Amino acid sequence: MPKDYAALAPNEVRRSDRAVDDEAWIRAMLHRAPVGALATINEGQPFINTNLFVYDEAEHVIYTHTARFGRTRSNVEAENRACFSISEMGRLLPAPEALEFSVEYSGVAVFGPVEIVEDAAESTRALQLILDKYAPHLKPGTDYRPPVEEELKRTAVYKLHIESWSGKRKVADPDFPGAYLFHDVVTLYTDQYS
Amino acid sequence: MSKDYATQPRTDIRFKPRIVEEGAWIKALLHRAGFGVVATSHEGQPFATNNLFVYDEPAHAIYMHTAQVGRLRANVETDERVCFTVAEMGRLLPHQQPVEFDVEYKSVVIFGHGHMIEDREEKRRALQLLLDKYAPHLKVGVDYDEMPDYDLKRTSVYAIQIEEWTGKQNEAPSDFPGAFPYHKD
Numbered sequence: 073m074p075k076d077y078a079a080l081a082p083n084e085v086r087r088s089d090r091a092v093d094d095e096a097w098i099r100a101m102l103h104r105a106p107v108g109a110l111a112t113i114n115e116g117q118p119f120i121n122t123n124l125f126v127y128d129e130a131e132h133v134i135y136t137h138t139a140r141f142g143r144t145r146s147n148v149e150a151e152n153r154a155c156f157s158i159s160e161m162g163r164l165l166p167a168p169e170a171l172e173f174s175v176e177y178s179g180v181a182v183f184g185p186v187e188i189v190e191d192a193a194e195s196t197r198a199l200q201l202i203l204d205k206y207a208p209h210l211k212p213g214t215d216y217r218p219p220v221e222e223e224l225k226r227t228a229v230y231k232l233h234i235e236s237w238s239g240k241r242k243v244a245d246p247d248f249p250g251a252y253l254f255h256d257v258v259t260l261y262t263d264q265y266s
Numbered sequence: 267m268s269k270d271y272a273t274q275p276r277t278d279i280r281f282k283p284r285i286v287e288e289g290a291w292i293k294a295l296l297h298r299a300g301f302g303v304v305a306t307s308h309e310g311q312p313f314a315t316n317n318l319f320v321y322d323e324p325a326h327a328i329y330m331h332t333a334q335v336g337r338l339r340a341n342v343e344t345d346e347r348v349c350f351t352v353a354e355m356g357r358l359l360p361h362q363q364p365v366e367f368d369v370e371y372k373s374v375v376i377f378g379h380g381h382m383i384e385d386r387e388e389k390r391r392a393l394q395l396l397l398d399k400y401a402p403h404l405k406v407g408v409d410y411d412e413m414p415d416y417d418l419k420r421t422s423v424y425a426i427q428i429e430e431w432t433g434k435q436n437e438a439p440s441d442f443p444g445a446f447p448y449h450k451d
Contacts, residue, residue, distance in 0.1 A: 077340035082311055086336045106355050106448045111305035111312035114272055116345055118305035118312055122353035122373055142280045146271035157314035161300050164400055170393065170413045171421055173401065177301075179316050199364060206358055206448060207367070219364040227365050252403075254300045260402035262298050265323075 082155070082183045083238040092178075092239030101180050101239070102127035102134070103205075105158035110136065110232075112147040112154050112186070119143055125156075126201045134182065134232040135189075135198040145188060145228060152185040156232055163251040165244050176242055176251075184235035188228055192221035195229040276377055277432045286433030292374050295433070296321035297399075299352035299374075302328070304426070306341035306348050306380065313337055319350075320399045322392070328376065328426040329383075329392040338424060342380040350376040350426055357445040359438050370438055370445075376431045383423040386415065392423045 077084070085091040092098065111120045121144065123136040134156055138144060148154065162176025189195050199219045200212065212218040244251060271278070279285050286292065302319045305312055315338055317330040328350055332338055342348065356370025383389045390413055397406065406412055413421075438445060 077335075077337045078308060078344070082313065084337075107353060109303040109305075109314050109351060109353075111303075111314040111349070113307045113310065113312045116307055116310075117276060117347050117377075118307045118349040119276070120303055120305035120314060120349045120351045120375065122303075122351060122371070124369055141271075143271045143274075143278075150272065151310055153311050155305070155312045155314045157303055157316060159301065159303075159316040166401060166404060166410065168410055169417070170397055170406065170410050171417045173397065173410075175318060175400075177316070181314065183311075203364055203367065206369075207360060207446075209446075210360060212364070216360065216362050216364055216367075223363065223365045254400060257401070257403050258298055258300075261399050262294070265294065265297050 081236065083181065083236040085238050085240055087240070090240050090242055092241050094239070098180050098237055098239040099127070099129060101158065101160075101178060105160070108134070108156050108158045110144065110154055110156050112144060113151055114147045119147060124202060124206060126198070126205045128198070128201055132234050134234065135201060136230045137199055137202055138228060138230065144230065148186040148188065148230070152187065154184065154186045154232055156182040161254065163244065163248070163253055165248055166250045174242065176244055177240070179240045180237060182232065182234050182237045184233045187231045187233065189231050192224060195224045196221055198229045198231070199224065277430045279432055279434060284434045284436055286435050288433070292431055292433040293321065293323065295352060295354070295372055295374050299354070302350050302352045304330070304338065304348055304350045304380070306338060307345055308341045313341060318396065318400060320392070320395045322395055326428045328378075328428065329395060330424045331393060331396055332422055332424045338380075339382060339422070342382075346379045346381060348378060348380040348426055350378070355448065356437065357442070357447055359442055360444045360446075368436065368438075370436050372435045374431060374433050376426065376428050378426045378429045380424060380426050383425050386418050389418050389421065389423045392425065393421070
C-alpha cells in the first residue's frame with residue numbers, strides 16, 4: 073500500500089536505502105554547494121529561484137543575499153515556510169534494460185521558516201560569511217572594503233532557520249561498466265537543436 | 267516604492283536588464299541542462315525536488331521519470347501548480363564594494379501544471395526522449411533493450427505542461443577584472 077505522503081514529515085525520504093543520516097555529510101555538502109534552490113509559495117502557487125548562499129553552522133541557518141524587494145520577500149511575508157535544495161549530479165549508469173538506467177547524485181533538502189534579517193549587524197555578518205565562502209582568496213580591508221551597515225539597506229539578507237533536513241545519495245562502484253558524465257555526451261544530443 | 271509582488275504576474279522579473287526574451291535561448295538552456303528542480307506545495311509547505319528531465323519541444327512539456335508513489339505525486343494530486351527551474355553558474359565577479367560582488371548565471375523558470383502520464387504509448391515516448399537526451403551515444407535495440415509493456419506499467423512518468431517561462435542572464439565581459447570560477451573541494 074502506498075504511503076500517504078500528506079501525513080508524513082516533510083523530510084521523509086521514500087527511498088530509505090538512499091537516505092543519508094550522517095549529519096557531517098549533510099553539513100559538508102551544504103558548505104561546498106555553489107548554489108541552492110529556494111522554493112516558496114504564494115497562495116498555493118510555488119516559486120523557485122536559484123541563489124548563492126552560505127550555511128552558518130553556528131546558528132544552524134542558511135543565509136542568502138538578494139534584492140531588497142522582490143518575489144521572495146512578498147512570498148515569505150505571507151507564508152514563511154520554505155524548502156531549500158542543493159544537489160550534485162554524478163555519472164550516468166547505463167543498463168541492458170532501458171528502465172534500469174540510473175544516475176549518481178547527492179542531494180540535501182532543508183525545511184524551515186524564512187526570516188528577513190532586519191538587524192544591520194547580523195546582515196553585515198551574514199554578508200561577510202557569504203564573501204568568505206565565495207571569495208576565500210580575497211580579504212576584507214585588503215582586496216575589498218569591509219561591508220558597512222549603511223550599504224546593506226539597499227539589499228536584503230534572508231535567513232532560513234533549519235528545522236529539518238534530509239540527505240540522499242546514490243554512488244556506484246568506480247568501475248561501473250559504461251558509466252559516463254552527461255557533460256561528455258551532451259553535445260551529441262544538443263547538436264540536433266543548433 | 268516597492269511593488270506588491272503578490273499582485274504581479276508570476277513571471278514578472280524585478281531586475282529588467284537580466285531578462286532574456288529569446289525563446290531559442292531558453293530552449294537551448296533547457297536542452298543542455300543536466301537536471302532541474304521542481305517546486306510543488308502541499309497545504310502551504312513548499313517542496314523542491316531535483317530530477318533528470320527532458321524538454322519536449324513539440325509538446326512544449328517537461329518529462330521526468332519518477333517514483334510510482336512519493337511526495338511529488340502526492341502533492342500534484344491535490345494541487346497541480348508547479349514551478350520548475352534550471353540554472354548555470356558562471357564566474358564570480360569581485361568588487362571593491364562588498365554589496366556589489368556579483369555572479370554570472372543563466373537560468374530559466376517555468377510555470378505550469380504537473381500530472382502523471384497514464385497513457386502507455388505516451389509514457390514510452392517520454393522515456394525514450396529521456397534516454398535520447400541522457401544516453402545519446404547509446405541506441406535502443408543495440409546498446410539496451412526496448413521497454414516491454416510490463417515494465418512500462420510499473421514505471422511512472424511525470425509531465426509538466428508549460429504555460430509560461432522566463433529567462434534570466436548575467437554575463438560580464440570576458441576580461442572582467444579578477445573574475446574567477448567557484449571551486450571547493
